[in-house]
Amino acid sequence: MSGPVQIxxxxxxxxxxxxxxxxxxxxxxxxxxxxxxxxxxxxTKLPGTRILCRQLSVNRNTLIKAFQDLESQGWIETLPNKGTFILSQHKQKSKDEFIAPSNQKHSENNIGFTFKKSTILENPTETSTLPYQFNDGMPDLRLVQNEILARLYVSKLKRQKTSKTYEQIQIQSHLNFKTHFSNYLNLTRGLRISTSNLLTASSHEISLYLVTKALISPGDKVVVASPGYYISNMTLTNTGAQIITIPVDQDGIDTNRLKEICKETEIRILYLTSNYNYPTTISLSAKRRMEVLELANQYGFVILEDDYDFDFHYDNNPILPLAAFDSNQKVVYIGSFGRSLPSGFSYGFVAAPSEFILELEKHQNILEPGIDVLKEQVLSEWINEGEVHRLSKKNKKIYKERRDYFVSLLNEKLSSKIKFKVPLRGLAVWIEWLDKFNLITLQKECAANGLFLPKTILYQTKDLTATRLGFGHLEKQEMEKAVSILCESVEAISNI
Structure with a gap:
């Protein structure tokens, strides 16, 4: 971890x-x-109180009082002669409950050179051996159609005899895949793109990284929703961007506040999860969609639209992305494909003007110089044969049933404790707790009873106590047990 004064x-x-x-x-x-x-x-090691007081322009006694409160709640720890640190997971939990992220740390005395250390790009993901777990909305890998992909993969391997060079095969295979994939996006998401408007990457995260590196210079102002997506916030901050937050209500981001910000300062990007706001699951209303596009055209900022969970919608009229209505080429649209496929078969993608795609490809050629020919050929055939549509339809039915059952459990067990809206898409429910209590205390109580709540799904401010509960990875019996433990844990900490 780098020196705290750099934060x-x-x-x-x-x-x-x-x-x-x-x-x-x-x-x-x-x-x-x-x-x-x-x-x-x-x-993360925090600066000394005197240094931090100067940075925040506050009285030292005020800061010490705040740190005492944070330490009592389990957010930080102060070690004699070492300093104050953001509390590590292994300090809060026993070894049987958590497996800390695998960040190997070596003493600087064992390294013969110096290097830059990031205080931003840390992996916040936690893993657990507890029998029941919530996450922020992941698909169930037990539903993966391995036999279909295996059949296609084997058939492609058997037909690999060709007189073409490997470079020729790569070029033709990639173009063929982009053709099928762009047609698929046009059909399912209302886009009007060709292969020149499309970049495919090995993951959604790589797509986001490439776009932010190409668009943002240090000091650029980027507007994000609050609460927002921790991964994208880390990626944006790592570029040197200055983050400006705007609130979210029942209609999505506050466009009036966005307009005020545009009048006050020049912004470079609006990062937006329009169809399924992370973490609140709210969709941007039709009126605000038009307002966002008009503001982008008026003030010249780029809309970075992240549609990470489009495939999981449960109504017959899925909301199309802003990119489908972008006549002024202000939207850079990123998303994911194949989240229900085995690891290694999913893709991230970017849809944008062709000149911008060419620039992204320059950077991608360094990060991902090779093309997995077999993988692209298999997925091209999978799309062409309609298997992707059949699997999507089948999975949506399963996940809709799981959502409905999960919602019924929440209403049965926790209706007096929470408020929430039934999400029309995605694999998680955003619940707001009616009573004010410490979510870390709840996390500890749940862990003691066999249920894991990672910190990344817990949201607590002076005005908000909320949790994003993923249901997609749980079968009915697992849901019943997880919700029961959650309910019992809330009752237990309420009686303390």
């Missing part, structure tokens, strides 16, 4: 002296938010 606290710790809330509580809430969104990864 740009002022870019994500926002204090408002004119508000009624005490400054020390504002510090507590802002630090919790920064930890949950990945700005302060676990293990």
């Amino acid at each position: 740009p606290f002022k870019s994500f710790i926002e204090l408002k002296p004119k508000e009624n809330t005490a400054i020390y509580l504002q510090i507590v809430f802002e630090f919790i938010k920064a930890i949950q969104t990945g700005f302060l990864p676990e293990g």
Whole structure:
């Protein structure tokens, strides 16, 4: 972990002296938010209180009081003669409960050179050996159609005899795959793209990384929703962007606030999960969609539309992305394909003007110089034969049944404790707790009863206590047990 004085606290710790809330509580809430969104990864060493007081322009006694509160809640720990650290998972849990992320740390004395260390790009993912687990909305890999892919893969291997060179095969295979894939996106998402408007990558994360590196320079202002997606926030911050947050309500991001920001300062990008806001699962309303496109045209910013979960929608009229209505070429559209496929078969993609795609390909040729010919040929045939549509239809039926059953359990067990809306898409439900309690305390109580709640699904500020509960990976009996433990744990901490 790099030196704490390098952390740009002022870019994500926002204090408002004119508000009624005490400054020390504002510090507590802002630090919790920064930890949950990945700005302060676990293990980060914080500066001394005198240094941090100067950076945040607060009284030292105020900061000490805030740190005492954060430590009592389990967010930080102070080690004598070492400093104050964002609390590591292995400090909070026993070894039987958690397996900490595999970040090998060596003493600097064992390294013969120096190198840059990031305080931003830490992996916030936690793993657990507990029998029941919630996540932020992952598909069930037990539903994967391995036999279909295996059959196609074997058939392609048997037909590989050809007089063409490997380079010729690569070029032809990739063009053929992009043709099938662009047609698939045009059909399912209302796009009007050709192969020149499409870049495919090995993952959604690589797509996002390539786009942000090409679009953002240090100091550029990027607007994101709050609460938002911790992975994208880390990626954006790593480019040197200045993050500006705007609130989300029942109709999506607040476009009035967006307009105010545009009048006050020049923004480079609006990062938006329009169809299925992460984490709240809210869709941007039709009226606000048009407003966002109009503001982008008026003020010249780029809309980076992330449609990470389009494939999982349960109504007959899926909401098309903003990219489908973008007549002024202001939208860069990224997404994922094949999240229900075995590991290694899924794709990330970018749909954008052809000149921009050419620039992205320059960078991709360094990161991903090779093309998996067999994989692309298999998926091309899988799309061409209609298997992708059949599997999507089958999976959507299964996940809709799981969503409905999960919602019924929440209403049965927790209706007096939570409020939520039934999501029309995705694999998670956003619940807001009616009572105010510490979510880390709930996490510990659930773990003691065999249920794992990763920190990445817990959201707590002075005004919000919420949790994003993924249901896609759970069968009915697993759901019943997980919700029962959650209910019992909430009751237990409420009686303390």
